[in-house]
Amino acid sequence: MKNYLLILASLMLVGFSAKAQQVEFEEFDLDNGLHVILHQDNTAPVVTVGVMYNVGGKDLGGTAVAPRTGFAHFFEHLLFEGTKNIDRGEWFKIVSSNGGSNNANTSLDRTYYYEVFPSNNLELGLWMESERMLHPVIDQVGVDTQNEVVKEEKRSSYDNQPYRQFLFAISENLFKVHPYKNKNIGEMADLDASTLEEFKQYFKDWYGPNNAALVVAGDIDKKEAKKLVEKYFKDVESRPTPTRNFSKEEPIDETIKATFYDPNIQIPAIMAGYRTPGFKERDSYILNMVSAYLSDGKTSKLFKELVDDKKLALQTGTLYVEQMDGGMYILYGLPLGETTLETLLTEIDEEIVKMQNDLISENDFQKLQNKFENRYVNSNSSIQGIAGSLVTNYMLYDDINLINTEIEIYRSITRQEIQDVVKKYLNPNQRVELEYLPKENTDN
Structure with missing residues (x-):
């Protein structure tokens, strides 16, 4: 009976997987350049309305003389x-x-901004997102209010949480000239110094x-949805297309040693x-599989070897x-007992060397x-x-149909490619080695 249930569950998963691979969608552009993606699925009375903007933390505010971090966030x-038609505090x-x-x-x-509504409120969702694009109120009251909100978010989510600074500590050492070196949440001094005109x-x-x-995805009629999109977004004026010209990083060819102190x-x-290649590159997909294999x-x-078997680490893994424009692959470990950081890194490196010297087993590969x-x-x-995948694939990957084909990329990856990628990117002379250490709090 147990075997029968397992077979049945497997067949159901295969059927669901095959169905999930075929997501139908329709695309069109308004005259102002807004790209619109529609996905109709009438199985549940729910609709998602989302707008993704091609702007992120790497895009600084301010001026060339006084650039400001944290503007996108x-x-x-x-x-x-x-907005002009939604009073302050009324949005939520x-x-x-x-x-x-x-x-x-x-x-x-x-x-990315989005709303999820019962499908009879599709028009409301479109109106609200058009208001955000067309009539936002950007004034000193709002700037001052949200400045305090962001400061509190930084304190509660990063400054006062254990190990929450480690991404910042790694990125500022891995990237020297590209704005990926900056915190996505920004520096509070930058936000404090910013003017209303800069915002x-x-x-x-x-x-x-x-x-x-x-x-727009969910319980919609595409013909009606097109009319509503046109109604609410056609009057938004097109603007000059922003351009980027980020400096290129020099390759890392010798180990960078760094230290960071965390009072928490x-x-x-x-x-x-x-450093790793941009997420559109095939090697990036392979590194995703490497990460899953290790942690x-x-x-x-890593967990089985260093936590379970050798009992050298409280925790270990990858991020x-x-x-x-280029990612970050991070190996980490928290030592157990008398284990030193040096010993723990050596043990982690041994698992990487194994992957560089030998193909992973067929059994492990199938699990992946x-x-x-x-x-x-x-x-x-x-x-x-689905809505998030569609708009992300269009905006960032230049291939909206990845929602249907991305799994084929992973299916085509071989054990040899996994070994080759580990050899190519995960070498000691290409990395930042960061000791993340306790810091005594001297505020009291």
Whole structure:
């Protein structure tokens, strides 16, 4: 009976996976350059309306003489303040009172705003996002209010949380000239020094319709949705297309040693950070599989070897930060007992050397393939997930149909490619070795 249930579950997963691979969508552009993506799925009375802007933390505010970090993230907050037709403080009330939810998030590469509503409120969602694009109120009251909100977010989410600074510590050592070296949340001194005119100019520079993509997904009629999109977004004026000209990083050809002190920790950590290719490159997909092999779950190689078997670490793993212009691959470990950071890094390196010298087993490789099949299904198992995938694939990957074909990339990866990529990128002379140490708090 147990075997029968397992076979049945497998067949259901295969059927769901095959279905999930075929997401139908339609695209068109308004005259002002706004790209629109529609996905119709009438199985549940829910609709997602999202707008992704081609602006992120790498795009600084201010001026060339006085550049400001953190502007993209700041706008993620500021553009909920209100509009010409939505009073200050009313945005969230309107959404919740109409049975919806909303959120926004910012990476170093893009900013995404979205609402999820019962499908009979599609028009409301489109109107609200058009208001954000067409009539935002950017004034000193809103700037001052959100400045305090961002400061509190930084204190609660980063400054006062253990190990939450380690990405910043790695990125500022891995990147010297590219703005990926900056914190996505920004430096508070930069935000304090910014003027209202700088914020207004940032909106003009980056928030035009021709620098954005609108996705509407769920229980819609596409013909009616097109009319509503045209109605609410056609009057937004196109603007000059922003340009970027980031400096190129010199390759890392010898180990960079660094130290960071965190007053919120008692146990030190060792971290090794490597530069990796942009997320559109095939090698980036392969590194995702490397990461899953080494550290996804308690049966992963690093956890089993260093935590379970040798009992040298409290925790160990990898973090792969995928970015458009080049990512960060980070190996880390927290030592157990008398284990030194040097010893722990040596043990982690031994697992990397094994991957460089030998192909991973067929059994482990099949587990990886199954894991990525499952991830693929789960990522597109909701309307909200499909909407996010569609607009991300269009905006960042220049291939919206990745929602249907990305799994084929993972299926085509070979064990030899995994070995080759580990040899190519994960070498000691190409990394930052960061000792992340406790710091005694001297404020008291």
